[in-house]
Amino acid sequence: MTTADWLRSLPALTGQAPPLGAGLPAEPHALFLAWLRQAVDAGVAEPHAATLATIDPDGLPDARTLILKDVDARGWAFAGRRSSRKGAQLAVHPVAALDFWWQPLVRAVRVRGAVREASPAESAADLTARFAVAREGIDDWVRWWIEPQRVEFWQGSPDRRHHRIVYLRTSDERGADRWIRSEERG
């Protein structure tokens, strides 16, 4: 069997999609928190782990796994060392994407947008909240916020008629932030 045949033989999208429920919230962080809660209730292992993609100074993408630190109307927060590869990349290109995959629920969430560094006090509080052993020797811990421009909620379906709910940030005539929501199937 070739590697390609072997990969094709592995099952994919084998989870059980929960019903979407009636009515969608106006803001993506509210839907994200509802989905995250459902993932926790369904026993998804470490549902707050995600893949963070950034861009290096040459324009090449990079990605790694990390833990989500907070979510609210401001966006999605993560943390790490300023001296890390991601820290150097974010200093040059303050943009990122975050991807969650909750296999048992056949659900994925994608978030992309500009990245803003939290205040020094918020970063210090994030470090303080870590286990003592994880704090040892760390003096350059930073919390960052992704301020999303686009958030996509993907609900897989066994018949491959997948459902996508997309929130796009725009501004109204007075310049205030507003979310436009659309849905696609197929």
Ligand SMILES: Cc1cc2nc3c(=O)[nH]c(=O)nc-3n(C[C@H](O)[C@H](O)[C@H](O)COP(=O)(O)O)c2cc1C
């Ligand atoms: C489940 C899991 C959680 C992780 N959580 C974090 C985290 O919250 N912050 C972090 O900087 N690295 C975390 N890491 C390590 C990163 O994947 C990565 O190795 C590290 O941040 C260095 O990445 P960089 O060289 O791209 O900066 C985690 C790794 C795994 C597998």
